Amino acid sequence: DTEVTQTPKHLVMGMTNKKSLKCEQHMGHRAMYWYKQKAKKPPELMFVYSYEKLSINESVPSRFSPECPNSSLLNLHLHALQPEDSALYLCASSQANTLDEAFFGQGTRLTVV
Amino acid sequence: GQQVMQIPQYQHVQEGEDFTTYCNSSTTLSNIQWYKQRPGGHPVFLIQLVKSGEVKKQKRLTFQFGEAKKNSSLHITATQTTDVGTYFCAGFSYNTDKLIFGTGTRLQVFP
Numbered sequence: 261d262t263e264v265t266q267t268p269k270h271l272v273m274g275m276t277n278k279k280s281l282k283c284e285q286h287m288g289h290r291a292m293y294w295y296k297q298k299a300k301k302p303p304e305l306m307f308v309y310s311y312e313k314l315s316i317n318e319s320v321p322s323r324f325s326p327e328c329p330n331s332s333l334l335n336l337h338l339h340a341l342q343p344e345d346s347a348l349y350l351c352a353s354s355q356a357n358t359l360d361e362a363f364f365g366q367g368t369r370l371t372v373v
Numbered sequence: 374g375q376q377v378m379q380i381p382q383y384q385h386v387q388e389g390e391d392f393t394t395y396c397n398s399s400t401t402l403s404n405i406q407w408y409k410q411r412p413g414g415h416p417v418f419l420i421q422l423v424k425s426g427e428v429k430k431q432k433r434l435t436f437q438f439g440e441a442k443k444n445s446s447l448h449i450t451a452t453q454t455t456d457v458g459t460y461f462c463a464g465f466s467y468n469t470d471k472l473i474f475g476t477g478t479r480l481q482v483f484p
Binding site for chain 2 (some may be wrong): 308
């Protein structure tokens with residue numbers, strides 16, 4: 261199994277809502293990532309988890325809260341988002357660290373209204 | 374901070390023509406990876422280069438890593454419509470301990 265699965269594929273939420281994005285991989289990878297991608301732009305790193313511990317937080321606003329319940333799962337909890345947070349949110353995993361090939365999920369297309 | 378720029382931003386070619394995208398980093402890189410993202414899709418890993426001056430080939434794709442490990446290129450010979458997408462380089466620096474994506478080159482191939 262060489263897939264990274266993200267749910268939901270699409271999400272529309274209001275600015276007062278709380279929602280969560282989910283990511284799952286069964287490749288035994290120990291590094292997992294959240295990226296944000298705006299249209300026609302490169303993916304921007306948000307968070308890195310290494311061996312289930314948060315190792316990098318790219319100064320992301322606290323309305324985004326990551327969680328890594330176990331080595332296969334990665335969540336991104338969303339609360340009080342702004343319309344400018346609308347984007348494609350990509351989860352990725354790699355074997356051990358950033359030097360390894362990254363496998364990306366198909367992403368969650370988020371619209372904040 | 375570290376920046377990774379790619380040129381050109383867009384390239385339109387006739388099917389069968391060659392295509393090259395160039396990647397330039399403001400800092401020396403430990404390695405460089407290349408990804409392809411189809412329209413509406415997600416980035417898919419193509420290759421990783423590690424050594425100074427390294428050249429790797431995958432069928433019609435040729436990847437190079439510069440001698441100074443600050444630039445890289447991807448060359449596609451005889452493009453096909455299946456090559457359509459955005460090509461990103463992504464550089465890793467031990468200084469930042471992060472993989473930074475380049476700005477991307479969007480390739481359109483006309484039949």
